[in-house]
Amino acid sequence: MMQEDRALMAFASLSQEHRLRIVRLLVEAGPVGLPAGVLGDKLEAGSSKMSFHLSHLEQAGLVHSRRDGRQIIYAVEIDALSGLIAFLMQDCCGGRPEICAPAFAAASCAPKESADV
Amino acid sequence: MMQEDRALMAFASLSQEHRLRIVRLLVEAGPVGLPAGVLGDKLEAGSSKMSFHLSHLEQAGLVHSRRDGRQIIYAVEIDALSGLIAFLMQDCCGGRPEICAPAFAAASCAPKESADV
DNA sequence: TCAACATCTCCATTAATATTGAAATATTGA
């Protein structure tokens, strides 16, 4: 169960341009994750900046890292994201979620185009 | 479609204790909303502080207000919340959403206990 | 073992944000 202070850290982390882009890239990448250097290239940000933001995200519990050789691979913490959303939307519409459910049909985790599994 | 700068404003707004509490109260209250004063009482925050945070949330597009007599009623902008979540989760798991879908079953907009409509 | 690579840490500077109380604005009912 997500507590308020963890949710605040998560939202603070997501409120910074570089960090939001990192998370969106990692959401797209899925469990396999991406190395810090690849993220840095995509964002055109120096290593010191990347390190600062990646550890901010890790502190906030939104990503985790593992070393693979000389690279550090970051991947999104998907339970933290879902917990964050659950925390935000808890008890929506005073127990009548059908009021806002339609709005959330579009927000579900869905691919751009059909994919075979 | 949510753009990055709007998402950044929304997350920044949600990253402050008082504002996060306001949004959660308004999510629970649903479309009918709550007056600024009632929110201030619940949060035990002075009127100037409340006004600052409420207008921050309104600027960010997360809530809207209407005047009713001498009160200003605030209500959550539910499409903004769903758009924000969609933006964050876009293209998750590289087109194989079944990877993270289970995590999101728990995050859906559901009531604490069953409610008759 | 050494050079190259990948990333992190530290520090100084700069910028953005929240808080407080007092005063201003808008609305109502007597």
Place this chain on the structure above:
DNA sequence: TCAATATTTCAATATTAATGGAGATGTTGA
């Protein structure tokens, strides 16, 4: 119209966060 109510605006202060560069750390392959 006037006093009471509800909320906003303003300005000074206090707090917190982001940036950039230099150097440190850990890892690999020759």
